[in-house]
Amino acid sequence: MSMRKRLSATLACTALLLAGCVQPWQRFQPGEDQSALVARFGPPREVYDLPDGGKRLMWPTQPMGEVTTAADIDRTGKVVSLRQVLQPNEFYKAQIGQWTKRDVLVNFGRPVETSYFPLMKREVWTYRYLEDNVWYLLYSFYFDDQGILRLTQKTPDPLHEPDRNRFGF
Incomplete structure (x- = not known):
């Protein structure tokens, strides 16, 4: 086999492998109709109105998953x-x-967990996510009593701690 044919075959195989790495939200282009999204992902679990008259559709995998796919849709449904x-x-x-x-x-959609810390006077909303496709983390938003964001924090997700079950709990 010639060098050119081997190179072409290698590039073709690489392209096929990389195509399998494309995430579902990367397969859509701006301007497509929202019905194509619903056909692919199913009905959104969360829908929010946007200031420009459009909508944000969300497909979360919480509480156990780390992904929320969000689509911004304009007034015409694109x-x-x-x-x-x-x-x-x-x-x-x-x-x-x-x-x-x-x-x-x-x-970000509905949080996986909410809690209140009375000494801090903060309500906390927490989301599970995967950082750099390696680290399972929690991202928390701390709100004051008026509902204004005052602090954010990321911490390891105890659900994925390797020594979590070492005492049988």
């Missing part, structure tokens, strides 16, 4: 963007002192 929102570059968009519970809800 896809504006489609992405996985439970990841650092999305979390880091949250603005301390400006974002409210509503902003977090619309951007």
Whole structure:
């Protein structure tokens, strides 16, 4: 086999392997109709109104999963963007002192867990996610009594701690 044919065969195999790595939200292009998304993912579990008159559709895998696919749809029902929102570059968009519970809800969906710390006077919403496809983490948003975001924090997810069951619990 000639060098050119071997190179072509190698490139073709590599392309096939990489095609299998494409995430579901990467298979759609802006301008497609939202019905194509619903046909592929099923009905969204969460729907939020956006300020421009569009909608955000969400397909979360919480409480045990680490992925929430979010699609922004314009007024005409066309896809504006489609992405996985439970990841650092999305979390880091949250603005301390400006974002409210509503902003977090619309951007990330319902949290996997909510709690209240009375000494801090903070309500905490927590999301499970996978960072860099390696680290299972929790990302938490802390709100004051007026519902304003005051603090964010990421911590290891105890669900995936290797020594979690060493005492039989």
